[in-house]
Amino acid sequence: MTPLPPIAHHPGEDLIAAYVAGALDEASALAIATHMSLCPCCRRQAAEYEALGGNLIDALPEAAMSDGALAATLARAKAPAPQAISLSAPTKNALAPSSSIVLPAPLRRYAGGDVDAVKWRPLGPGIHHMPLVNAEGVTARLLRIAPGRSVFDHGHGGSELTLVLRGSYSSQGERYARGDIEVADESVNHRPVAGTEDVCICLAVTDAPLRFDSWIGRLMQPFIGI
Ligand SMILES: [Zn+2]
CATH class of the missing domain: 1.10.10 (Arc Repressor Mutant, subunit A)
Structure with a gap:
């Protein structure tokens, strides 16, 4: 092992x-x-x-x-x-690092199983999501980002926690892989890019709507509700 x-x-x-x-x-x-x-x-x-x-x-x-x-x-x-x-x-x-389980136990309870049980919804080109929690104005959702894809440029109205579960992404010169958690606040404006080696699956927690800088992000925000 x-x-x-x-x-x-x-x-x-x-x-x-x-x-x-x-x-x-x-x-x-x-x-x-x-x-x-x-x-x-x-x-x-x-x-x-x-x-x-x-x-x-x-x-x-x-x-x-x-x-x-x-x-x-x-x-x-x-x-x-x-x-x-x-x-x-x-x-x-x-x-069991070599096991094929992607979602650790605390998440599986919310997702109804491992990643194969997740009911992904399209969120943008190469990006899917599944909301898991929305309580006290704070939302947790799973995100699945195709290899090499980027999440739109965005800043934060509040804070954001992003925990990588599979694959990796890079943001502001740092690489985040399984288990890594990025803590971003309103001062951070970033454009995470998924690693090319695999799809990137992460848990994103936001306590305010994201501020999208790109026109497509702003256009889609009312429809996708993030
Ligand atoms: Zn730790």
């Missing part, structure tokens, strides 16, 4: 801490849970935060628990599948 190349792009401490605290919306939590299912190092970090959080809660006098903290705890208890990932043990999928 050939080992996976190490993941080069991680979500960063803030997002992992927010995930552990149950403070992320469903779509973002899904992206972080899926990244962690592929990334032992972020899983370790999350487990450390979780232990730290438990210790902090244990140290608090009962009366210090604010309404907000209670609400956050309850929200976390009600949180859907992505929050339920095991932080202590790698998932089966993470241990």
Whole structure:
């Protein structure tokens, strides 16, 4: 079994801490849970935060628990599948790099199976998508981009998380492959291009409509609803 190349792009401490605290919306939590299912190092970090959080809660006098903290705890208890990932043990999928499974377990629950179960809809030349989550104004969708194709130039009204699941893409001089996650905010204006070696399948999470710079993007935006 050939080992996976190490993941080069991680979500960063803030997002992992927010995930552990149950403070992320469903779509973002899904992206972080899926990244962690592929990334032992972020899983370790999350487990450390979780232990730290438990210790902090244990140290608090009962009366210090604010309404907000209670609400956050309850929200976390009600949180859907992505929050339920095991932080202590790698998932089966993470241990099977040579398997043909493309979608890690947290995503398969949303997609109804692996990529062969995905009901792709055309989004543009060489690009298909399948929306998975739309909650609290944040959307998660799978994107499938033909080899060498580019997603239209776009900026962001808010932030965007893109997690690669198959193939690769390049953006702003960086290459992103399976497990890598790109965090882009409103200051980033980029034109991701899929690698030529394979189709690129990724999970894209956006918290505001994208701002398309190309005429075709602007033309299509009202119709495709992104
Ligand atoms: Zn990571």
